[in-house]
Amino acid sequence: MGARRKFSAEYKREAVAMLDAPGVTVSQIAADLGIGANVLGRWRRELRRQPQQAFVGNGRSRDEELSHLRRELARVTKERDFLREAAAFFAKAST
Incomplete structure (x- = not known):
């Protein structure tokens, strides 16, 4: 089934x-x-x-789901930016 x-x-x-x-x-x-x-x-x-x-x-309302997704996007964007800066720092330190 x-x-x-x-x-x-x-x-x-x-x-x-x-x-x-x-x-x-x-x-x-x-x-x-x-x-x-x-x-x-x-x-x-x-x-x-x-x-x-x-x-x-x-289920959850669309507004609730949208606000949850926006919070998650903001968190992931911060993580990405941090990792980008860390990679640039370590790349500069190794040269």
């Missing part, structure tokens, strides 16, 4: 929006997207029940 696929909230909303087109069925859209019809139906029910809170997920 393969790993469980995860879909973004935006993807889920767009998939549910496709159901509003005239003459389409849940099974047709699900087959086009490569997901189960029951999954698409569950997404639609969840979106109808709580449109503002649908698909909240368990």
Whole structure:
């Protein structure tokens, strides 16, 4: 059995929006997207029940992840600069 696929909230909303087109069925859209019809139906029910809170997920927010990545980038940049200066110092000392 393969790993469980995860879909973004935006993807889920767009998939549910496709159901509003005239003459389409849940099974047709699900087959086009490569997901189960029951999954698409569950997404639609969840979106109808709580449109503002649908698909909240368990992961970190984008802002939190972005700030974490910026801190990590700053740390790595400092390390790189330090190593560059150390390499230049030792190269100068050996000549």
